[in-house]
Amino acid sequence: MATTKSKTRKRKRSRSASDAVAVILGIAFSFGILMLTIVILKKGISGGMREVKEKTQEYVPSGFTYPTDYEEYVVKYSKEFEVDPVLVFSVIKVESNFKPDATSQVGARGLMQLMEDAYDWVKFRLDDDSESFDDMYDPETNIRYGTYYLSFLMERYDGSIDLTAAAYHCGMGQVDSWLEDGTISAENFDVKDIPEENDQTSHYVNKINDAYSVYKKQLAENETDSLFEETDEE
16 A cells, blocks of 8 residues: 555656656747747847838938938029028928928918918019919929029028028018118127017027028038039039
């Protein structure tokens, strides 16, 4: 009887040991599978990130991290109308954040947010065959019109980005009246001189200058002085 019980205990211990070994092997196998999965995922993520980076470099011209969509049109019409393309990019960034279908609460349209009266004025000046104000949702047409308008303002205000930005926002008539009555000075412009009731224009001028500075800084970091030079080398 005692011998039988002893044999039974030995079999139980043997099964327990086998079960423990099986559990350990199962855990080790599962851990191995987990580690293999992690390695595969890391490779996949790394490869994916590499691909995203490569694609990003393809679609971010001139190495900018700030957006430069539609560079082809910006450089083309900046050359034609003799405007700094960085200023054009800055206006697009501030006005629509590069959304061609953008429409403001007051009805301005497209990338450079042109109002209908500005559209009509530019259309007349360019003797253009644009069919309607809806064409301002077309990126190339909008950039062509907006860049021409900027070139006119830059010439009118002797190359002052501040006065050009102010006029782009609130109109030439308003800026001209401030200059005439001495509210602001063309030679010593200070955004703080813009009347408080026009604080949105002050804010706009500051945003244009901020965006312009960022683009210029990135050009400097890329050891590039001009987008025109970038394009000419191509």
